[in-house]
Amino acid sequence: MLIVLKMLTKDQVARYSRQLILPEVGVKGQERLRQSSVLIIGAGGLGSPAALYLAAAGIGRLGIIDREVVALSNLHRQILYGTEDLGRLKSDVAGQRLKLLNPEVEVEVIQDSLVAETALRYLRGYDLVLDGSDNIATRYLVNDACVLSGTPLVYGGVVRFQGQVMAVRPKQSACFRCVFPEPPVSGEILSCQEAGVIGAAAGIVGSLMAQEAIKLLLGIGEPLVDRLLVFDGFMSRCREVPVRRNPACAVCGESPTIRQLVAVEREGCVETQQEGAWPRSR
Secondary structure, three states: OOOOOOOOOHHHHOOOHHOOOOOOOOHHHHHHHHHEEEEEOOOOOHHHHHHHHHHHOOOOOOEEEEEOOOOOHHHHHHOOOOHOOOEHHHHHHHHHHHHHOOOOOOOEEEEEOOOOOHHHHOOOOOOOOOOOOHHHHHHHHHHHHHHHHOOOOOOEEEEOEEEEEEEOOOOOOOOHHHHOOOOOOOOOOOOOHHOOOOOHHHHHHHHHHHHHHHHHHOOOOOOOOOEEEEEOOOOOOEEEEEOOOOOOOOOOOOOOOOOOOOOOOOOOOOOOOOOOOOOOOO
């Protein structure tokens, strides 16, 4: 990415002052963020905090893909919305709230679901994808689209008090399929609707995802590449699971069998909502 440095305005210096003084960011890093773009899949429990922190950090363009409306059961964890937003499209509310938080951020709202026929088109032009989707089929589709398009990806999942976060550099590091080769069969995992979720856990995981996105965009620190971070909020512990690229991976391996996007189908996988849930690692 070619960075063209521009003089920050007085208001911009004040708005971003606490991150401008970080030597890892500075004026050059702030301008890189301004010229960066992130597509957020799902404006729910993970996408809400991630979107807020990315907008606050000064990401130049944010895309929000979500077709659902705000429901009362969303409000304990989906912090983009309030009671007055019940029944409204999440993407519309998200766009308005993010612009209120930071008017300098361009927000593209997409009232749709991500499907095989449209995924690559929606990803086009974005520097990074953040996956906060609410079903397993979409998680595999997002991963495959990012690998095929070469777009960096930040994955996260949360259920009960636990969460997971991982970053993917396509064809350089382990992708989602490398860690979870096959979608789970029906009943193998529990969704948030079935198992429950603490709203603060979603906030923690969504915030970690935003931080990983910023690190990847700035090229700083040690992103969660080839590492799966597992957060246990009940015991207040974190652990890392080392992962590595699988040469036999169906999408990023040496002889990939997935060369174009197709819908992931397995019993109970495509239609069953799995917000924040994840497959068990093999």
